[in-house]
Amino acid sequence: QVQLVQSGSELKKPGASVTLACRTSGYDFTKYDISWVRQAPGKGLEWMGWISTSNGNINYAQIIEDRVTLTTDTSSTTAYMELRNLRPDDTAIYYCVRPYDYGDFHYDFWGQGTLVTVSS
């Protein structure tokens, strides 16, 4: 079955960087894009960007595009998100997500989430 398993919680200081992993299984990794969505504590959902796992095309949310990099490793069927120059308001649960069909952007499959806490 389709699984997205994310790396563990992170505690970082302001100004640091963090790289989150999303290990996938149960399907052909190169056939479905991966997106990232975050959720601050008690808040709503914020889309961060998506990456094509077949050709590497990327789109970022403009609000964060200068601090985020999405990558994939086809050999390990893993997607990564690097977030730089962390700020306290980056404290959130970060989810990797996958649509049911290629090219869609409604998300059937969600990782369990990674909590990133940014605090001095």
Place this chain on the structure above:
Amino acid sequence: DIVMTQSPDSLAVSLGERATINCHSSQTILYRPKNRNYLAWYQQKAGQPPKLLIYWASTRASGVPDRFSGSGSGTDFTLTISSLQAEDVAVYFCQQYYSNPPITFGQGTRLEIK
């Protein structure tokens, strides 16, 4: 960016009664050549990731009970739970995927039992 606004922010409904959540987009999310509204609904229970309920505004995702239904077109959409069950207590989000980037979500509606 397309702004998604949900109403109400919170809602309390008696068991077995109908619950209705609204979602308004700041511009149309109907793609006329395909006659499709690029609108999804999610349910998020405490401590869990969101779960897809509805996509293309009215198509139920796999395994979603038929008491959940979506309607609307253009800029105004509704999620209806026809007969509220205890397990439906959650926060509900709408999402537009017509304009990408960025994909945007509503602020969420908290549904509780009265």
